[in-house]
Amino acid sequence: MKKIKVAFTGPSNSGKTTTIVKIAEKLTKNYKVSIIKNDPADKAEFDTKGKDSWKFSNTGANVAVLSPTRTTMFYKEHKEVSDVAKLFGDYDVLLIEGLKELDFPRIGIFRDKIDVNYFPYIKALAIDNSINITDYDIPCYVDILDLNDIDMIIDWIFKNGVNDD
16 A cells, blocks of 8 residues: 555644544554644643653653653654654554645645635645535635545545555
8 A cells, every 4th residue: 555645734623633533543443544743832742740751851852752552752853744754664644733834635624614824725625514615715626525524534535645655
């Protein structure tokens, strides 16, 4: 199988993380899935204050924490998405949250209203019934997906995601 990459974008609290989690839960039954989350505001918390990995990370060093069930990497410098994807190594599907400047097929996630400023970056809209689609002039190249139909979104990913060997 070729490696498939797709990205998700949208405003805060639109449902990006929830959608990615649902997709990953379904896909990990049959595929190797990796996820990259952009944290532009540096708000993500990776460990508990006072624990060894927190202490190591706060030294300024790059830290890898290996356990029987996971590996967590703490880098003290910016890494490009391509570098992080290489660190994941063998995956079938890479789901990326954020990083709208990347040239990957991108699904915009919206609830209540659509921010039309996202249109240049997206190839599909995943929306729920809180949005009246007739209120917007949707570009013809943007597919409309049901945010509550994870199978529909997964089908779109397999048809439209970037395929890499």
